[in-house]
Amino acid sequence: MVTSPNNAPLAGRRILVSRPEPRAEETRRALEQAGARSRALPLIAIQPRTLDGRERSLIQELDNFRKIIAVSPNAARLLLEQADDWWPQWPVGLEWWGPGDGTARVFRDAGLPGQAPPSGHDSEALLSCPAFQPEAVAGEKVLIARGDRGRELLRNTLADRGARVEVLPLYERTPIDWPEATLRENLTTFDPDTVLALSGETLKRLLEVGQNADSKLRERCLVVPVERVAQQARDAGFRDVRVAPAMSPDGLIDACRASPSNAE
Structure with missing residues (x-):
């Protein structure tokens, strides 16, 4: 119409x-x-970073993680671009999360089961989901894909809840x-x-x-x-x-x- x-x-x-x-x-x-x-x-311009050896190893070992979180659509797109070189078929059993549906949609468009909080679109909303409560994440490996700078709320809270957290900085923000x-x-x-x-x-x-x-x-x-x-x-x-x-x-x-x- x-x-x-x-x-x-x-x-x-x-x-x-x-x-x-x-x-x-x-x-x-x-x-x-x-x-x-x-x-x-x-x-602000989003500039992809050149990953170092440790950061590339996080992508090569995606199947060791249980949950993948991209903090923004840019983080999700860059993660998928980097991972495509190493994973012609995506590892099974992973949960793919974004703080809002726009980020989750990037994963879904790639054929992955992207998820987001039912309401809200920030770290607080994500952390309120049952999947990220202490009884759900304790002992799990979680990868956070983000920029070179950002809030530490996700990393610190998930670590406090018992998760083993790795951060993958994929881009820089430049004025x-x-x-x-x-x-x-x-x-x-x-x-x-x-x-x-x-x-x-x-x-x-x-x-x-x-x-x-x-x-x-x-x-x-x-x-x-x-x-x-x-x-x-x-x-x-x-x-x-x-x-x-x-x-x-x-x-x-x-x-x-x-x-x-x-x-x-």
């Missing part, structure tokens, strides 16, 4: 997407299909240095009523680049992934902060639809 432009859920909205590629462009297209005018301005003219064009001239900043690191970078490029930044509605990042945004002076119910296109559209439009 095609929605007419005037009846589209985000008709008249101007939304800036600041998540890393390729998700930035995917999200921008989804928002435009929902009627918004949208631009993508990634502030993108846009020319000042590009920042002003996307922030001041485009004048978005809503900005998507879907990680704490992206929020930090948004504050850095907006310092000189956008005097109205903190007046704009901000959509964030979880309450922890929402509190960081409020502490930084944002007055209208919305937590997305999910990181899927529908979840982000719902968060944007709930936010007020400044469009004329």
